[in-house]
Amino acid sequence: MFSSKKKKLKQSIISMKMLKDKLFGKKVVILDIEELSFIPHFLPVYRALKSRTDMISYYIATHYTGDKSFDEFGISESKQFPVSMSRSLGNADVFVSAHIYGVGSPASYKIHINHNQPVKYQSYQKRDFVNFDAHFLTSPLHREQTEDTIRNYGLEDMKIELFDVGYSKSDALINGEYDRDKVLNDLGLSPLKKTVLYAPSWDEGLSLRTFGKKIISTLLENEETNVIVKLHPISYCAPDGPNYLFYTGGIDWINELSEFESKKNFRHVPLMNIDPMLSAADVMVTDVSSVALEFIILDKPVIYIDCPEFFEKTLSKVYTGFGETTAELVKNDPKANAGRHTGIVVEEINELSSVVKRCLSKPEEFSHKRKELAKKLSYNPGHAGEFAAETIMKILNI
DSSP, X not given: OOOXXXXXXXXXXXXXXXXXXXXXXXXXXXXXXXXXXXXXXXXHHHHHHHHHOSOEEEEEEOSSXXXXXXXXXXXXXXXXXXXXXXXXXXXXXXXXXXXXXXXXXXXXXXXXXXXXXXXXXSSOOHHHHTTOSEEEEOSHHHHHHHHHHHHHTTOTTSOOEEEEOOOGGGHHHHTTOSOHHHHHHHTTOOTTSEEEEEOOOOSTTSHXXXXXXXXXXXXXXXXXXXXXXXXXXXXXXXXXXXXXXHHHXXXXXXXXXXXXXXXXXXXXXXXXXXXXXXXXXXXXXXXXXXXXXXXXXXXXXXXXXXXXXXIIIIHHHHSTTSSSOXXXXXXXXXXXXXXXXXXXXXXXXXXXXXXXXXXXXXXXXXXXXXXXXXXXXXXXXXXXXXXXXXXXXXXXXX
């Protein structure tokens, strides 16, 4: 943690670095990577920018300065700083955030790159949405949600730009860059077996915190299938992070699920990027995680665990102010329901085994519904990182 004195000194140093960059003709871009889980959303865009121009100097705003996860960017620790500092760094030309809560300087052009497809709420909160000059939209569905936000709050006259960019994190997945057999072999699992992926979201009241271990135990009853568990990246939030309790419920999930490690057909994969597992899995089990929509694009079956506690308690507590969000909307509206209408909803965990067998034996059963929804889930499929980079360059007049 930075003391007040150290923070002021750090801010002065960063500000001077940015000014020096600009004197040498560089554009200055802040990547707001508050949580490490946002890295997969930035890397395709960053790499596309680096391959196109050397006229940008990059900085990282994060809670985890110096973390080894940032080594992939090649941005030195001297150009990393706490997220709260961004709003005071007016020398930055562009501030890019992977979450709607990012706050950049009023002097910077602020871009929101959404880190997920639309789920859980009708529209963004006004106070957050208007902090950005531009929103990079992932899909036609995301555009619908964003236009709902503008209409709900009467923001039509505001100069907020919308760009149909796409979902850059999925570029490699859509382009077939992952090999199913290799992914499973690398995990020590048999490619000859069908694979079930449990990928829940993180909120209180959803399946992981309510009965996640029971779900895993049930899936493992069939020893003829591989079971991969990949939690929402934020469920792996570091204990020293400021949002640890909120995102994890105060539970170390790697340790919590270690009791299943003795099972030969089980793997818990606590990586930030789920895409290799999406390529390897035949069926997904989730709740209302947006990752279901990424799986639906691949035309694979999704099973949804019903979570009454989330709909009855958490939704109104956490998502108040997100438009006219209700339990019925989140269950039934494609802009919020993670595709529940395209799969099977399991209300009792003892039904899960039979539903998994059904989906594995008849994966084509709801294919027509998945394909219909998939039409609304991607702009520039496989090339979103390139489109994002080109759009940022135009904004910077490069």
